[in-house]
Amino acid sequence: MEKKKITRRLIIDTAHTLIHETQKSEISLSKIATALHITHAAIYKHFENKKDLWIAVCADWFETYIINHIDINDDDYEDKQQWLHDYLWAFVNAKKSAYHTNRLMFDLNTHYVEKDPFILQEILKPCFIRIQQKMGYDDSNLYKPEVILSAFSTFTLPMFKDTWNQTDYELRFEMTWDLIKFNV
Structure with missing residues (x-):
């Protein structure tokens, strides 16, 4: 299985997918990380904080x-x-x-x-x-x-x-x- 390169775009797309799948507007960063098979901290390489991620998603x-x-x-x-x-x-x-x-x-x-x-x-x-x-x-x-x-x-x-x-x-x-x- 080829590992996907983690990008801002991939994280945003994953957040959208999880929102759609769970029908919840707030998804934890841990859930996004799990879906991407990365650590929670890896998200912070692309986003300053949780708010920064959600603003990008919005x-x-x-x-x-x-x-x-x-x-x-x-x-x-x-x-x-x-x-x-x-x-x-x-x-x-x-x-x-x-x-x-x-x-x-x-x-x-x-x-x-x-x-x-x-x-x-x-x-x-x-x-x-x-x-x-x-x-x-x-x-x-x-x-x-x-x-x-x-x-x-x-x-x-x-x-x-x-x-x-x-x-x-x-x-x-x-x-x-x-x-x-x-x-x-």
Whole structure:
């Protein structure tokens, strides 16, 4: 049996697998180590601490199930404002879908990422950059894209998840869009 090279990617994938198999959002580092046939201490060669590992797992989940599910082709748009509207709509619906399809990871993400604005800001950076580039905003900072996404926080922050299935969801989104569209 060939021994696998232990990498950050393999540890993150193993954590995802164990979460799925056990249906628990918190897996001990010992369980991950056992699954990989390594020592508990070997994980610390790749992650500073347990929190660092779980942030990496959450960031990977966020990228895979939210950012990568924002399914719009930038090249299909000449109207930047329409692109931004559709991008934001795709983003909030990807977040809603991620909540409905994997609540364990959503809860883990809430615990480790959504409660820490600096970690959340880092995880959202690809979204900020995409908005900034498509809209042609000043690239010396990411303030404008961050403010735009912040305006839609009721559609993305976990504390509002119980409102995401209300019949007025799209109406509330469009009302929020109406408030910002002339300033984008």
